[in-house]
Amino acid sequence: MSSPIPSAIALPADPHSYAGTSPVRVRHLALDLTVDLAHRTLAGSATWHLANPEAASEAVFDTRDLTIELVEKLDKDGTVTHTTYSLDAPDALLGQALRVPLTAETKALCIHYRTAPTAAALQWLVPAQTTGSQPFLFTQSQAILARTWLPCQDSPGIRFTYEARVRVPAQLLALMSAENPRERNASGEYHFRMAQPIPAYLMALAVGDLAFAPLSDRTGIYAEPATLPTATHEFADLENMVGAAEQLYGPYRWERYDLLVLPPSFPFGGMENPRLTFVTPTILAGDRSLTSLVAHELAHSWSGNLxxxxxxxxxxxxxxxxxxxxxxxxxxxxxxxxxxxxxxxxxxxxxxxxxxxxxxxxxxxxxxxxxxxxxxxxxxxxxxxxxxxxxxxxxxxxxxxxxxxxxxxxxxxxxxxxxxxxxxxxxxxxxxxxxxxxxxxxxxxxxxxxGPGLPPNAPRVSARRFAAVDQALARLQAGTAPADLRPATAEWSSHEWVHFLHGLPPTLSATELQAVDAAFHFTDSGNAEILAAWFPHTVRAGYQAADPALEHFLRHVGRRKFLVPLYRSLLATPEGQARARAIYTAARPNYHSVTTGTLDALLAS
The missing domain is CATH 1.10.390.10 (Neutral Protease Domain 2)
Incomplete structure (x- = not known):
C-alpha cells in the first residue's frame, strides 16, 4: 500500500500544530472527496492509517473551519465501527484540535467531513477569472492551511504517503501532488497515488479545464488550453533543468516533474507540490527570462520536499x-x-x-x-x-x-x-x-x-552585466535623452531592466517618466517583473498615463510579492489612498486568502 517511512530525527514541539505534540503519528492517507463547484465545498472522508497507535490513548488532528460529520475506527481486519471524538475550542490561527480516542485494536481512523465555502486554502474561480469558460479550483496548503481542507497532522515534521479518489464534473480534470492523469475521462472520477512520504503542506489539488503537453519522458506542462502553447514554449528547458539539478546534488527522487500553470490569482510565484509544481502565469514573459522561478521550485524537490x-x-x-x-x-x-x-x-x-x-x-x-x-x-x-x-x-x-x-x-x-x-x-x-x-x-x-541583519563576513556580490546598466543610468542622470540609450539596451534581459528601474532616480517628474516610457515602453510591457518595478515610479510622480495599466495589473494579478509594494506605493500618496482602497474593493474577490490576509491589514491602516 505504501512505502516505508524512515525513522524521524527528534524534533522540537511544533508551535503551529496541535498534532505536533501527539506521540501517535499518521503514516498513510486514503482520501475520498467530491468537489462541489456550485457550493464551493469538498465533502468526503479521510482515512488515516496510524504508525504507532499504541503510543497514546488518543490521536490528535489539526482542523480549521471543517464540519466533522462522523468518525469511524478500523481494526487490523478492516472492521469498521463508529467512535466518539471531540473538538477543542477554536483558535483563530490554529483552528481546532480534533481528538479521537484509541483502543488497542485501532489501526486506522476514518474521518467524514465537509469544508467551508470560505476555507482559506481553497480558491474557487468563476470562468471570468480564467482564460476559458469553465470554473477552476486550486489549493494552497503552505504553511498551515492544509487543515482547512483536510483533517490532518498539519506539521512539516510529520510525513505520510497517500492515495485519493476525487470526483469532479465530467468536463473538468483533477490533478494532485501525486501520480496524475494526462487527460479527462467521461466519469469525472480520478485516482491518485503518492508513494513517497510528504508533509501535509505539500498536499495539493487543482480542478479545471486543463490540457497536458509532454516536454520529455518525465516532464510536462498542464495549463488551460489557451495558455498551454505559450507555457510549453516558455518552459522548453525544463528537462535540462532537472538534469542540471541531478548533476549537482543527486538523483531526482519523485519520478515525474510536471508544471501546472494556474490562473493569475495564484498568490505566489510557485509552490513546490511534489511531482506537480504550481506556477504563476506572471512568469510567462515570452523570452524565458523569468524561468529561474521554475529552477527554484525544482530545487525544492531536494531542499524542502526531500x-x-x-x-x-x-x-x-x-x-x-x-x-x-x-x-x-x-x-x-x-x-x-x-x-x-x-x-x-x-x-x-x-x-x-x-x-x-x-x-x-x-x-x-x-x-x-x-x-x-x-x-x-x-x-x-x-x-x-x-x-x-x-x-x-x-x-x-x-x-x-x-x-x-x-x-x-x-x-x-x-x-x-x-x-x-x-x-x-x-x-x-x-x-x-x-x-x-x-x-x-x-x-x-x-x-x-x-544574530540580526547580514553579518559582515557575507561575501560581496556583483554582476558584470549590471555594469552596463549602471553606465546607462549615469548617462541618463547626466542629461542623455532616454531614446539615445536604446542601442546600448537592445540585448538586455528582464534582470537588467529590473536593475535599471530600481536604479532610476526617485525624483523623476511625470514629464521625465513620459520620455523614459516613450523610449522603452514599460507601461505596455507584458513582463510582470518589469511592470512591478515600473509602477512605483509612476505612482510617486503622478504619471497618469500608466494608471489604467496599473489598475489592470492590480485587478488581475494575485501574486503577493507584486501587490504589497504596489498598494504601499499608492497608500504613500495622498491622492492614492482612496484609489488604492477602491481598486482593492474591486480586486479582492480575485485574490487568494494568503494575499487578502496581508492586504486587509495593510489597507485598513
Whole structure:
C-alpha cells in the first residue's frame, strides 16, 4: 500500500500544530472527496492509517473551519465501527484540535467531513477569472492551511504517503501532488497515488479545464488550453533543468516533474507540490527570462520536499538552500554572469527587507521565533536570501567542490525526513566545520543563525552585466535623452531592466517618466517583473498615463510579492489612498486568502 517511512530525527514541539505534540503519528492517507463547484465545498472522508497507535490513548488532528460529520475506527481486519471524538475550542490561527480516542485494536481512523465555502486554502474561480469558460479550483496548503481542507497532522515534521479518489464534473480534470492523469475521462472520477512520504503542506489539488503537453519522458506542462502553447514554449528547458539539478546534488527522487500553470490569482510565484509544481502565469514573459522561478521550485524537490524544515521556525532550511541551488542550476544552464545578476537582485531584496524590518529585529535572524504568530510572517527574504548568503559564505570558506559534496551527502543522508536548525548545526559542525581548526569561528555561525541583519563576513556580490546598466543610468542622470540609450539596451534581459528601474532616480517628474516610457515602453510591457518595478515610479510622480495599466495589473494579478509594494506605493500618496482602497474593493474577490490576509491589514491602516 505504501512505502516505508524512515525513522524521524527528534524534533522540537511544533508551535503551529496541535498534532505536533501527539506521540501517535499518521503514516498513510486514503482520501475520498467530491468537489462541489456550485457550493464551493469538498465533502468526503479521510482515512488515516496510524504508525504507532499504541503510543497514546488518543490521536490528535489539526482542523480549521471543517464540519466533522462522523468518525469511524478500523481494526487490523478492516472492521469498521463508529467512535466518539471531540473538538477543542477554536483558535483563530490554529483552528481546532480534533481528538479521537484509541483502543488497542485501532489501526486506522476514518474521518467524514465537509469544508467551508470560505476555507482559506481553497480558491474557487468563476470562468471570468480564467482564460476559458469553465470554473477552476486550486489549493494552497503552505504553511498551515492544509487543515482547512483536510483533517490532518498539519506539521512539516510529520510525513505520510497517500492515495485519493476525487470526483469532479465530467468536463473538468483533477490533478494532485501525486501520480496524475494526462487527460479527462467521461466519469469525472480520478485516482491518485503518492508513494513517497510528504508533509501535509505539500498536499495539493487543482480542478479545471486543463490540457497536458509532454516536454520529455518525465516532464510536462498542464495549463488551460489557451495558455498551454505559450507555457510549453516558455518552459522548453525544463528537462535540462532537472538534469542540471541531478548533476549537482543527486538523483531526482519523485519520478515525474510536471508544471501546472494556474490562473493569475495564484498568490505566489510557485509552490513546490511534489511531482506537480504550481506556477504563476506572471512568469510567462515570452523570452524565458523569468524561468529561474521554475529552477527554484525544482530545487525544492531536494531542499524542502526531500529534506524538510521540521517546524516553520526552521523555514530557512527550506528556502536558503533552495535559493542557492536555484542559482547553481541557472549558472549551469546559462553561465556565471547570468547567475550573478540573480545574486545581486537577491541581495538588493535582502537589504530592503532588513531595512523594513529593522537592522536589530529578531525577525532578521535565520532561526525564527514564530510561536503565537502566523508562520507566513517568516516568509520573507531573510529565509531566502540570508540563508543563501550563508551558503555563499560557506562556499568561500571551504571551496565550492567541498560544499557541493556536503550538500549532496546532506540530501542523501536525510532523505524523506524533517530537519530542525539545531540538528542541522550539529551535522554541519561534525561533517564540515570540524575538518579544520577555527573554521566555525571564521564562519561566524552564531551571528548568521541567531544574530540580526547580514553579518559582515557575507561575501560581496556583483554582476558584470549590471555594469552596463549602471553606465546607462549615469548617462541618463547626466542629461542623455532616454531614446539615445536604446542601442546600448537592445540585448538586455528582464534582470537588467529590473536593475535599471530600481536604479532610476526617485525624483523623476511625470514629464521625465513620459520620455523614459516613450523610449522603452514599460507601461505596455507584458513582463510582470518589469511592470512591478515600473509602477512605483509612476505612482510617486503622478504619471497618469500608466494608471489604467496599473489598475489592470492590480485587478488581475494575485501574486503577493507584486501587490504589497504596489498598494504601499499608492497608500504613500495622498491622492492614492482612496484609489488604492477602491481598486482593492474591486480586486479582492480575485485574490487568494494568503494575499487578502496581508492586504486587509495593510489597507485598513
Amino acid at each position: 529534506v524538510t524544515n521540521g517546524t516553520w521556525n526552521d523555514f530557512w532550511l527550506n528556502e536558503g538552500f533552495t535559493v542557492y541551488f536555484e542559482r547553481r542550476i541557472m549558472e549551469h544552464l546559462y553561465g556565471r554572469e547570468y547567475a550573478d545578476m540573480l545574486q545581486v537582485l537577491g541581495r538588493d531584496a535582502l537589504q530592503a527587507t532588513i531595512a523594513e524590518l529593522g537592522a536589530a529585529s529578531p525577525d532578521t535572524h535565520l532561526r525564527l521565533r514564530l510561536a503565537g504568530r502566523d508562520p507566513d510572517e517568516g516568509l520573507t527574504e531573510i529565509a531566502y536570501e540570508k540563508g543563501c548568503s550563508l551558503l555563499l559564505t560557506l562556499e568561500d570558506l571551504v571551496g565550492r567542490p567541498r560544499l557541493d559534496t556536503f550538500i549532496k551527502e546532506y540530501f542523501a543522508h536525510f532523505s524523506f525526513q524533517a530537519m530542525d536548525t539545531a540538528t542541522f548545526l550539529d551535522y554541519l559542525r561534525t561533517t564540515l566545520l570540524d575538518e579544520a581548526p577555527g573554521r566555525e569561528a571564521r564562519l561566524q555561525l552564531t551571528s548568521w543563525i541567531d
